[in-house]
Amino acid sequence: MQKYDVIIIGAGAAGLMCAASAGYRGRNVLLLDHAKQAGKKILISGGGRCNFTNRKVEPNNFLCANPHFVKSALARYPSQQFIELVERHGVEYHERDHGQLFCNDSAKDIVKILMTECDWAGAKVQLRTEILAVTKKDDTFEVSTSNGDFSCESVVIATGGLSMPKLGATPFGYRVAEQFGLTVLPTRAGLVPFTWHSDAKQKFEQLSGIAVPSTITAQDGTQFSEALLFTHRGLSGPAILQISNYWQPGEAIDINLLPNQDLAELLEKQLQQTPKQSLKNALAQWLPKRLLEALFDETLLAKSLNQLIHAEREQICQQVHHWTILMNNTEGYRTAEVTLGGVDTDELSSKTFESKKIPGLYFIGEVIDVTGHLGGFNFSFAWSAGVACGQAC
Numbered sequence: 600m601q602k603y604d605v606i607i608i609g610a611g612a613a614g615l616m617c618a619a620s621a622g623y624r625g626r627n628v629l630l631l632d633h634a635k636q637a638g639k640k641i642l643i644s645g646g647g648r649c650n651f652t653n654r655k656v657e658p659n660n661f662l663c664a665n666p667h668f669v670k671s672a673l674a675r676y677p678s679q680q681f682i683e684l685v686e687r688h689g690v691e692y693h694e695r696d697h698g699q700l701f702c703n704d705s706a707k708d709i710v711k712i713l714m715t716e717c718d719w720a721g722a723k724v725q726l727r728t729e730i731l732a733v734t735k736k737d738d739t740f741e742v743s744t745s746n747g748d749f750s751c752e753s754v755v756i757a758t759g760g761l762s763m764p765k766l767g768a769t770p771f772g773y774r775v776a777e778q779f780g781l782t783v784l785p786t787r788a789g790l791v792p793f794t795w796h797s798d799a800k801q802k803f804e805q806l807s808g809i810a811v812p813s814t815i816t817a818q819d820g821t822q823f824s825e826a827l828l829f830t831h832r833g834l835s836g837p838a839i840l841q842i843s844n845y846w847q848p849g850e851a852i853d854i855n856l857l858p859n860q861d862l863a864e865l866l867e868k869q870l871q872q873t874p875k876q877s878l879k880n881a882l883a884q885w886l887p888k889r890l891l892e893a894l895f896d897e898t899l900l901a902k903s904l905n906q907l908i909h910a911e912r913e914q915i916c917q918q919v920h921h922w923t924i925l926m927n928n929t930e931g932y933r934t935a936e937v938t939l940g941g942v943d944t945d946e947l948s949s950k951t952f953e954s955k956k957i958p959g960l961y962f963i964g965e966v967i968d969v970t971g972h973l974g975g976f977n978f979s980f981a982w983s984a985g986v987a988c989g990q991a992c
């Protein structure tokens with residue numbers, strides 16, 4: 600049986616980062632993955648350009664049953680350090696809205712950086728390897744695989760969440776946690792589009808492709824101001840993906856279709872200037888006509904501004920600023936960017952990510968109950984957790 604100091608399972612964002620960090624400490628590291636390629640999610644992320652981090656990463660950008668858990672790792676490896684790593688490798692990047700950083704060229708550059716770092720650190724990456732069992736005898740772990748059996752002092756589980764099973768996502772990490780008696784909090788799809796109820800689908804699917812600025816509020820009061828996109832299946836766009844992390848089935852969402860403007864004031868001004876203008880033409884200055892036709896009755900839209908009674912104007916403003924809609928569900932793990940829930944952080948050290956119950960067993964990245972907002976935060980956490988663990992395992 601081949602011996603290593605550290606075996607990391609999962610060659611994704613967190614696993615690669617951890618392998619390099621542990622390797623640089625002189626640890627003899629083996630990184631295993633069942634996929635043909637390392638960092639598959641990195642490769643497809645950010646539309647192929649990987650939103651690899653954010654200028655400003657703060658604990659309140661994350662959902663976790665223990666909101667303090669992420670603080671230590673984020674403080675020890677802030678986003679600036681990953682930016683400097685990207686710069687050292689000569690990879691060019693640019694900043695988009697809300698401090699999001701993307702590669703100029705391709706997400707492949709990020710995987711290349713991580714693979715190069717693993718190489719320089721002497722960490723061995725072995726792909727196409729099925730993990731059959733992880734067991735512990737005294738102070739030694741045994742990892743049995745389709746390519747032989749290995750022993751080690753430390754095992755790091757970095758197998759990610761359940762989103763995008765087509766890319767090789769499995770519940771492996773949760774099963775290992777349960778096998779060793781660790782609590783796994785219920786999981787659900789996050790950063791995911793919503794689907795229509797059948798009656799709403801009939802009305803709104805024709806709007807597919809329309810994007811508008813919006814502020815969306817979840818039932819718990821959490822708010823995001825970003826673009827809203829109508830799709831054939833339902834609602835998507837950054838604002839919806841963000842709010843999906845805070846949504847539970849059966850809850851309504853409140854959508855402001857004209858954020859930062861006061862429709863009552865706009866209509867009043869318009870009434871003074873062009874009293875005979877139709878409501879439809881007036882509203883079309885601020886919102887797409889097709890959206891107006893789906894939201895309002897044709898006879899109401901045909902009325903001129905001076906024909907509208909006070910109650911009608913109020914109802915129009917309410918509908919635009921507080922469009923309240925009950926969505927059927929999310930698209931689920933098939934298209935979700937992340938998985939909410941996972942290995943309970945109460946089970947882990949926030950400094951090293953080692954299990955409190957099982958010395959030598961570590962969990963990092965998306966497999967644990969930490970989920971970031973949209974905007975490079977999920978990779979940020981993977982880098983920080985990977986480094987924190989790599990310095991300890």
Ligand SMILES: Cc1cc2nc3c(=O)[nH]c(=O)nc-3n(C[C@H](O)[C@H](O)[C@H](O)COP(=O)(O)OP(=O)(O)OC[C@H]3O[C@@H](n4cnc5c(N)ncnc54)[C@H](O)[C@@H]3O)c2cc1C
Pocket residue numbers: 608609610611612613614631632633634637638639640641643644645646649650651652728729730757758759760762763766767768769770771935936937963964965966974975976977978979981
């Ligand atoms: C479409 C999409 C776009 C995204 N875009 C962004 C973005 O731009 N910015 C951002 O911050 N986040 C983004 N994310 C989220 C981000 O990809 C994840 O949060 C991040 O990859 C989690 O890192 P991880 O290392 O924990 O898991 P992963 O990167 O998922 O890696 C897990 C690894 O474990 C392996 N594995 C799983 N099961 C087994 C098993 N049984 N045996 C062996 N190996 C196994 C997998 O093959 C994989 O290589 C995106 C996600 C998706 C799906």
